[in-house]
Amino acid sequence: MPRFSKHFKLGLSQHQLDFVDISNEYDTPVYVDPFAIEIKNDVWSEQASHQIRIFFLEVLEALRSGDDMRAASLMSNLREPKETFLGVSSGDPHGRGVGHGQANKLIKAIKNSRAYSSGLLSDLSEMSLYVEGVDRDKISDLTTNIIRNLLVEYTQEQCDVFGIETLNYNGPPHWDATRRNWVSKIVQLPYIDDDPIILVPKFIVRRRLSLDSQEFYNKQITDFLISEELKANSSLVQTLKSQERVVYKKDIKKEFPKSKSLIADIVSKHPELLKMLKSVAKNQKSLVSFSEDEESIQSLCLKLASLLPEIPQGRNTADDYHKFIMGAFTALFYPDLIAPKKEWEINGGRKRIDIVYTNSSNSGFFSQRRDDPNVNANLVIVECKNYSTDIVNPELDQLIGRFNPDRGKLGIVTCRQIDDKKLLLERCKDAVKNRQGYIIVLSDYDIIRMLNLKGHLEENSIETSLHEKYRDIIS
Template identity: 35%
Template sequence: MKNFSSVFNIALRQPELEFVDIKLNRDNPIFLDPRLIEYQRDPIAKKMHKRIEIFWAEVFKAIRAKDLKRTHALLEGMKEPRETRLGYASGIQGNNVGEVLKDEIITALQNSFAIKTGILSHFGDVELFIDQIGIDRISDITTKIIKDVLIEFTQDQCSIFSSHIKLHKIKQRDIFDYKTLKWLDKEVLLPVFDGIPIILVPKTLVRLGGQSRGNFQCFYRFATRYFIEKEPEMLKDISPSGKDGKLILRDVRAYYPPSKDSLARWCAFNSNLLIDFKSDKLNGRIHILSDDEIMDVVYGNLMKDAG
């Protein structure tokens, strides 16, 4: 297996490294998580979070103003980020944020009730409200917005092992400048493998694929229980099937099948719903991956063979 550490002769394994020790010749189904970026307090995460907040504030503003030209300009840089090797970026089956999908994503954002009403104000919450943007696209979009910070992180990590890693002058397209709100092309120094530049990602800012769907399902269950207990008038049109005419979760699920649009409309009905969910449930679900969890992905069969 050609991991970054083995290709560049770094005599360390994942627990001793600050970055994800990616396989360079295969996909790594690990994803950058904007929530983890928001929750971290180190300088790198703060720089990343600043860029994400500025970028999406502009996008949401353009969408609410129905400024299609501005929306397209802001999303112009959303092309497939192959350099990190995270998610499905280098494979043929990934749902990347490529040119083909950009119009689809813009349409989804423009039609989003959560954006129109201001319920969705943080990009980390997009997985709860918009169907067409899943964890792989969230990771891709996040990568593009914070690309300049990731490049700096990569250069810093390579300087630690400078005797092993040669950096090449590479032209990188679509680097977001949060000061001018434009996408720029720059020449930067990066390591290269098989002709493709490498950008490293801090291991404290990634998650596995199943968590996004789990967060949505958790929010849906939280919302249905919330309304049954605190806002029964919201569910007054639903026929109860429980004992003694009691409304149960199954009744709500049958009337309101799990839907991100329904969640958005419920949040509009009760502005505390999303706030309470985050404080009561979601915050406890957010955790940094352990080295073992990352190693299961990036080392795979090597770990099995060693065992």
């Protein structure tokens, strides 16, 4: 069975999609990572982090108050999330989740961990560092189940974007952070054959967890232990002919073999090591590719640059142009711009926005626009104009009408060409002067240039172009 995109004939590659393009015949070897959610600044991630935090605190509070039955009841609903087709399993993809029978084992493992008894354990994303038997598969499945309702809503939004039919699905219960309990509900999901599908955003998955105990031990922990042994001039210290004193990692690992209790003990006394690990993990790039046979992002961008001029101008091909822009923007700006919504209804359905992206940037142009109180670009609003004539005031007024304090005041208008660039720039400047909003116009020339820049690994030049266009309208 082909991947989701081919089954539903989306005509887009993984790089043009916001979600992991799964198949229902095998698991895609990536994992939902709670730390990848925690470090993002967008509204969706904040909601997901809140739900994860509330759930785990509820479990810990039950354990600390001696209510193991309540803790086991909470954990027993964390079933195998077979609808996502992520992770690694043998044979048919059914996942390797917690499951009802493993809830008590997991509770026991938490209670037996040094981090729980010392009070160090407070965060689900850190559980794989401290609790024996808990690794990326269980953390991924735990997280998936806790944010199941948000993933279902995300799936429905992506199905709306691409016009994919959804059907009733009476699956596992959803975590309700307000009620602090599990709630059963029938939801709408797409199906491939008889399999319900839950789509997962690319930006929340990793090939291994950001907070990986083996990586932590191999790097920060062993480096710290080497330093400590040198300070103490222990028996592990060797003196070279050059009189340099050294401690070898192989000797450290023999003297202090990896265990999660060891990690908990060291972090309790030296929390700066965990802070260092998180700092490194925070700077990891989001995954964009999940299979060796996928076309590279560079090759795709060069191909898209050649395809844009082939789309005819005019109303009859507006949908083709619209679809192209959405895929091209995801290829260009992911993971800064995520979760696209197409023809998003606002003001009670009286108005529609061509494309809305959630601004999830941690640095650079889009992050600066979100953090600027005058712009407050929590969303980036995109209007696509497949016109053969220049954009005039009504088109700009239409975009300005989409701005508000919650969405922010940053918009992008895409168009095929600009004949009178000076006049259009003055119109955009007027919107800034009147405090109506900030509008950047990107023509075919601009988009093709950006695609070619990314195709030639010159992404910094894309950032420079956006800054230049922004400076033009505020100067």
